[in-house]
Amino acid sequence: DQQVKQNSPSLSVQEGRISILNCDYTNSMFDYFLWYKKYPAEGPTFLISISSIKDKNEDGRFTVFLNKSAKHLSLHIVPSQPGDSAVYFCAATTGRRALTFGSGTRLQVQP
């Protein structure tokens, strides 16, 4: 039972354009959502998060949107840069327990 899903295994965008990474979840008990960036053979690096009581959180080039009724969240990166190329994981949690991760989306930003 995959509670957090990232249906796009890969995404390619041009430098300077917007990258939109999507994530869906099924567990309505999740109250906090996070996005992590990961390179091969390294641990995930925290990017941005959002509480279930909000619908938007912005930090520099990164914005996360949450649609609770649709159980959907998205990460927008604008403008995209080649250094953003990595695998992005969506994660969710209840309370401060362990994270449930999606399967990841590989983002490639073309110069």
Add this chain to the structure above:
Amino acid sequence: GAVVSQHPSRVICKSGTSVKIECRSLDFQATTMFWYRQFPKQSLMLMATSNEGSKATYEQGVEKDKFLINHASLTLSTLTVTSAHPEDSSFYICSAPGQASSYEQYFGPGTRLTVT
């Protein structure tokens, strides 16, 4: 942000031997740490929750006698893979929650285990 370290970063061992992986929170205390495993091109899957001063909590399907977890202090949790087999080859990552008011978790750099 908070820093979590892991040691070793890479280990190769023979089938049947045991391997210990350390996870340390460097600038904060962690009463709870989490151990994840990632197989190639797959997601991170929670293996167990490590609790300082008490027994670890294992996820369904994870053998507690094979993956021994010891949370001996507020800054150190260890995962020992006992009697390792080639199918245990994976990328093992630990994490620790940050500040008490924060939901963010900070991850170690991971340990690549290869069992030959």
